Amino acid sequence: MAPNFFELIRATLQRLFEEPLVVWPGGPAGRRAFTGAAILSRTQAVREALSPMAAGTPVLLALPVGMDLVCALLAVQARGAVPMLPPAGASPWQLWWLLRRGGIRTIIVQRPGRGVRLLARMLGLRLVDVNTVTEPAEPTEPAVPVVAGQAALVSHSSGSTGAPKAIRRGHGVLRAQHEAIKEVFPPWAGQRDFPLFPNLLLHNLAAGVLSIMPDVPWAGGPPEPARLVAQLVREQVQTLTGNVHYFSALLKYLRQHPVALPAVVGIGVGGSPVPEGLVQELRACFPGAAVHVIYGSSEAEPIAVRRVGAVPADPCAGYYVGGFHPALEWQLRPLGRLRGGQAVGEVLVRGAHVASPQPGEWLPTGDYGYVADGQLFLTGRKGNERLHQGVQHYQIEHVLSQLPGVERVAARAGAAGFTVFVQGPACPRAIAQVLARDFPPGLCGAVQFRPRLPVDARHHSKIRYDRLR
Template structure:
């Protein structure tokens, strides 16, 4: 990773650990680092022949399969940029076209496993060239084909256009250079002391930053990697865990909800049959981390030999390529119990005993990774002094992995920087004992009749109820017009939408129960509870619940 470009780093590690493989169980393919390096050189030559070159952005529509990595490293050698295209059935072609228009992408590569969709994709993308990966990769198998080394590609070249998850706004294209990506990979390697003796496993989508850059960290360190399909985990978490345990894997990245899924999928009396003692780093990131999720997981899998010190509660975002803060390796999660009202109303993290009424547990996500600078600043200021310890403000960053900005050919998109050059994340948090604690998103802060509420406070009061499907619920404030004695007035109230698989006959009692839990936790009386079927709430392609989209659906009667 000390080379200036991704492909140069690949060539170097392939020369040392060429027999190490990246395994794709669904495709029954084990791609060695030697083959990945050599084939990407030949594929690059073919892509150059068909007109793709320096500075071009190419969309790649792919599942977790070898095609993605081969195309990525081939484009890297050309000085071109890959734009991983998320697949989201609910949003369909409209979102895809929006991303392509936004990024100025003329060429889209469709992976082998999605080849049957090519006629539909071509119809949905008029005026663009749709290329089948199968035909491109066939050229990469020619022994005598021309090769492109990419030796003249500078570190400042754009290599990945990574779209944000869109949990609080429309997705934005984050421009990442080779230097940005390699900086975050070095930070991850340093933060977990990764070596070729490890064994990496991931089911996260390669179009998602945590899936992509976690995988690249392993590859460019010479670590054996297994890339599962997301469906392998989501459809049968217990089977995935069995394969993970039996395979002796040591590293795996997952969001918080995945640990809930594992508890739900593995009966308590079967947990001891899983040997999780070799699990060295269990990343937990990409979404808010819940104290009760961690404690439940630890208790459930204690008979499996899972060590809580394995759990690494981390913070990152696409605008910083990925990694921002890691806690100390081998310590285990740390919880900061603070006064919930003081946190929401005054923006101060006042320590309290866990047993006190109104106590909120906030999970520490560690200190800045290698090369990263972090400050907590007034979100309403455009630069200036950092806030003191335990004062809530906006998390702001600078460092070698931080993007130069969003793609914005029209010049209409606000760039995410303060006047003095710090990245504005939009996340709220505070520092305590040198570690970052995330409290929420500035765009999602709820204000009801002058009082501030974090949506997570409302949601955490009910998400552990056994009738809430997979802990899925969202809270937001809704305003509607009300006519009283001939006068139009605006009425606002809190809305809690929760998924449940319980029959309609149980909904009135369940609504009352959830309303009572929120009232006891927050003293909030004006709450409307809406119960919906499982898988109704809108989510991003990475699985995050979209509160603002849910609010819009509610306002529109959906």
């Protein structure tokens, strides 16, 4: 048997029993604080509601983002079962496919309607309604040990290269990812974090860091930057992480409504390719903060980290993401050579904090790039990786993303070169001039403007090349 990841969190919750560890927006006071005691109690209550349940049983968490989801996930882990999160924006058909393929017979829900209850009875599914769960008196029961290699969490990829795929992270991998994040970004007593990525909430609970959850529409829709800035000020947030879509909206608001945020000392941007212009603007907007580009995936978080300096990186080089985490082994699966002679290929990694298909196997990331002086640069993505005249699509996109009026840009590789798609009121002549200046003649054919470019449903930042029309 192997240690249960929840034991790491349980020890922290018991140590910080009376301390607030999660603050969620909402409620009569505009915020709700959850102490270690409250989280332990709610987790134990859901755990008891799941009884009886055999270890290794898959459980679907069909809950909106909130503390009930967090406590349900911890409860399933504590019982030695396997929490499964549906893909972002999953359709009823995707949920049905997930139930059938995953052999799921138990679903944790919130206020199921009569139709849902009837359908569950017809299909022989067990529904556990978190709204009917009562709190236990003694939330001290230890976690059930698990079989070595058992999944501690099954989530789904963003689906940027097709249908979202299931990602199974074992208890050992989750613990190793926690340790890998802690090594790069050491937590400190009293830290006030503002995490957009769900895996960082689990990491914070294990590390004893206060998580102040951003006031965003978790079910979908654009963020409201004014609400976020008000939170940052009110809660005196010190560190924050998010994706390109999130920080782009925040910076746009701060350009129009400047606010001093001296408490912020650290910013991490990831989830998709990160434009150089965005991180340089973050440095200017948050002068007291260290800005980092974080490259990773659900299977391997983090892979590489770069602290952004005052001298901007060259967008022609691709996306500069920094040095590999020291706990990782890496290699490139060769594709060809870039104009400068660099060998480019698909990035493969393995290590303790990598959820490989089999232990010790190389994980293909689906990202293409090269390594120069120990630093990783990303130049392409699987499904659109073709080289033309020593150029990959990320290089074109990164250069054009720096132009005024380019909100999003995609360069799709065809048989003879690239077709460029642009979202935003950019000047066509300026685009043509930059392409002629930085890239070989004839590399890019038509430049087409679109009202919207298709992006993934989770980060709203990754281009869906398969849907470009």
